Amino acid sequence: MEKLTNALAARFASPTRSTRLTVVLGRWLGLSFTICFLTGLFSHGLQEPPSWMFFPTSPVWIYQLTQGIHVTTGIAAIPLLLAKLWSVYPELLKWPPVKSAAHGLERASIALFIASSLLQLTTGLINTYKWYPWPFPFRQTHYWLAWVIWGSLLLHIAVKLPLIIEHWRARSGTGAGAGSPAPVTDDGGAPPEPGRWSRRAFLAAVGVTTGAVVLTTAGQSFSWLDPFNLFAPRKMGTGPQSVPVNRTAADAKVADLAGAKDWTLTVSHQDTHRSLSLAELQALPQYEHELPIACVEGWSQTATWRGVRIRDLVALVGAPPSSSLRVTSLEPEGAYRTMDMHATYAQDERTLVALELNGQTLDLDHGYPARIIAPGRPGVLQTKWLHTVEVL
Ligand SMILES: Nc1nc2c(c(=O)[nH]1)N[C@H]1C(S)=C(S)[C@@H](COP(=O)(O)O)O[C@H]1N2
Numbered sequence: 287m288e289k290l291t292n293a294l295a296a297r298f299a300s301p302t303r304s305t306r307l308t309v310v311l312g313r314w315l316g317l318s319f320t321i322c323f324l325t326g327l328f329s330h331g332l333q334e335p336p337s338w339m340f341f342p343t344s345p346v347w348i349y350q351l352t353q354g355i356h357v358t359t360g361i362a363a364i365p366l367l368l369a370k371l372w373s374v375y376p377e378l379l380k381w382p383p384v385k386s387a388a389h390g391l392e393r394a395s396i397a398l399f400i401a402s403s404l405l406q407l408t409t410g411l412i413n414t415y416k417w418y419p420w421p422f423p424f425r426q427t428h429y430w431l432a433w434v435i436w437g438s439l440l441l442h443i444a445v446k447l448p449l450i451i452e453h454w455r456a457r458s459g460t461g462a463g464a465g466s467p468a469p470v471t472d473d474g475g476a477p478p479e480p481g482r483w484s485r486r487a488f489l490a491a492v493g494v495t496t497g498a499v500v501l502t503t504a505g506q507s508f509s510w511l512d513p514f515n516l517f518a519p520r521k522m523g524t525g526p527q528s529v530p531v532n533r534t535a536a537d538a539k540v541a542d543l544a545g546a547k548d549w550t551l552t553v554s555h556q557d558t559h560r561s562l563s564l565a566e567l568q569a570l571p572q573y574e575h576e577l578p579i580a581c582v583e584g585w586s587q588t589a590t591w592r593g594v595r596i597r598d599l600v601a602l603v604g605a606p607p608s609s610s611l612r613v614t615s616l617e618p619e620g621a622y623r624t625m626d627m628h629a630t631y632a633q634d635e636r637t638l639v640a641l642e643l644n645g646q647t648l649d650l651d652h653g654y655p656a657r658i659i660a661p662g663r664p665g666v667l668q669t670k671w672l673h674t675v676e677v678l
C-alpha cells in the first residue's frame with residue numbers, strides 16, 4: 287500500500303509544486319477568507335444583532351460595500367482554494383495516513399478545513415443565484431460553518447508555522463532546496479531556483495483566473511464594474527422601474543391583499559392605533575432620498591425613493607423618537623413577514639415608508655402599496671407590502 291501510494295504521489299509530482307507555492311497561495315487565500323469572514327460577521331450582526339451591535343447608516347451604501355466585498359472575496363476564494371488543493375495534492379496520498387498524534391491532529395484539522403471551506407464556498411455561491419436547495423436555514427449554517435473554518439484554519443496555521451516562516455520570503459528556497467541557503471552569485475543576486483519560473487507562471491495563471499472570475503461577477507455589487515458583469519445572476523438597471531426584484535408578489539402570495547382597495551397601514555403604540563389609507567399616507571409630508579437596495583446575495587441597486595418618514599408615523603401615535611419598531615408584511619408566511627427595526631433607523635430622517643420608486647407609484651413587485659427603505663441595511667430587512675408598524 288505504502289509503495290503504491292508513494293508511487294502515485296510521485297506521478298503527481300510537478301516541479302511547480304513547492305512549499306513556497308503553497309505558502310504564497312495560502313497568503314492570498316488567508317487574506318480573502320479574513321475579509322470575507324469579517325464582512326460576514328457584520329452582515330450577520332445586522333440581521334441578528336447582539337446587544338452591543340452598532341448600526342451605521344452613513345454612508346448609506348455601507349452595507350452595499352461590505353456585502354459586495356463579502357460575496358466578491360468569497361467568489362475569489364474558490365479558484366484560490368482549488369489552486370492550493372492542487373499544490374498539496376500529493377501530500378494527501380502519502381502513506382501511512384497517520385504517523386503520530388501531532389501528525390494525526392494536523393491531518394484532521396486539514397480535512398475539517400477543506401470539507402467545511404468547500405461546503406461554505408459552494409453553498410454560498412449557489413445562494414447568490416437565489417437557489418436554496420437544502421433543508422437547513424442558510425444564514426445560521428453559513429455563520430456556524432465560518433467559525434468551524436476559522437478554528438481549523440488557526441490550528442492548521444499553528445501546526446505549519448515553522449514551514450510558513452521558512453518559506454515566507456521568496457529567497458528562502460524551493461521544495462528541492464529547502465533548508466539550505468541559496469548560493470549567492472557574483473552580482474549578489476540568487477540564481478533562479480528549480481521550478482521558480484513554472485511557479486511564477488502558475489501563480490500568474492491563478493491570479494488571472496481569480497481576477498477574471500471577480501471581474502465578470504462583481505458588477506452585481508459595484509456599478510463601475512457593471513459593463514463586465516457576465517456571470518452574476520442579477521444585472522443592474524433591469525426589472526420593473528429599473529430595479530431587480532428578489533421575490534415577486536405572486537411568489538410571496540400577496541398580490542390580492544396588496545392590490546385590495548381597502549388596504550390600510552396600521553401604526554400602533556400601546557393603546558393608540560392609527561390606520562392610514564394610501565390617500566392619507568400620500569397627504570402626509572413626502573420626502574425623497576437616493577438609497578440602495580443591497581441584497582445579502584450580493585446584488586445591489588441604488589434608486590430614488592419617495593414617501594413618508596417613519597419617524598413622522600412614530601410621532602403620529604405619540605411614541606418617543608427613540609423607539610424601536612416591529613414591522614409586519616401582508617405576506618401570509620415566511621421569514622420576511624416580520625422585521626424588527628432598531629431605533630437608530632426609526633429615528634433616521636432617511637428611513638421611509640416608500641410609496642414611490644424612481645418617480646412612479648411602487649410596482650406591485652417592489653412592495654406596493656408601501657414598503658420600508660432604510661439607509662445601510664441588508665435588503666432582506668427592507669420589508670415590502672407593509673401591513674403594520676408597531677412601536678415596541
Ligand atoms: N415582505 C417581503 N419583503 C421583502 C422580501 C420578501 O420576500 N418579502 N424580500 C427582501 C429581499 S431579500 C430583498 S433583497 C429586497 C428586494 O427588494 P426588491 O424586490 O424591491 O428589489 O426586498 C426585501 N423585502
Ligand SMILES: [Mo]
Binds near residue numbers: 532580581582583666
Ligand atoms: Mo435579499
